[in-house]
Structure formats: C-alpha cells, structure tokens
Amino acid sequence: MPRQREIPGINSVTIIYNGDKKSFDTFMEAMINDYLNSDSMPKCSDADFVGKIEIIEESA
Numbered sequence: 001m002p003r004q005r006e007i008p009g010i011n012s013v014t015i016i017y018n019g020d021k022k023s024f025d026t027f028m029e030a031m032i033n034d035y036l037n038s039d040s041m042p043k044c045s046d047a048d049f050v051g052k053i054e055i056i057e058e059s060a
Contacts, residue, residue, distance in 0.1 A: 017024045 015028075017027065019027075
C-alpha cells in the first residue's frame, strides 16, 4: 500500500520584488499556475520537443 502524500498547509508567503507592477503580476500568475499544476503533467505538445535535441557521439 503506497504511503499517503502529505500536502503541506501554507499559512503565509512573503515576497520582495524589485520591478514594476506588470512584471510582478506576471511573476505571481506564473507562481500560482506552477503551484496549482504541480501535481499534473505539463500541457505541452510533443511538437515542442521533437527535433530539438542534439546527439553527440563520442568515440572511445
């Protein structure tokens, strides 16, 4: 039987940001989205990754 996953309770968060309001709002939106989607797979298409790797064969 797998161990139950414990989800920590967050009471408060303190963030100090050196930037303008629009950049801060974008930053916070990204942080919230990352937190909310942390237990799910990313919603990326395979086309984002196909053909974007580099294979380097090293000789012994």
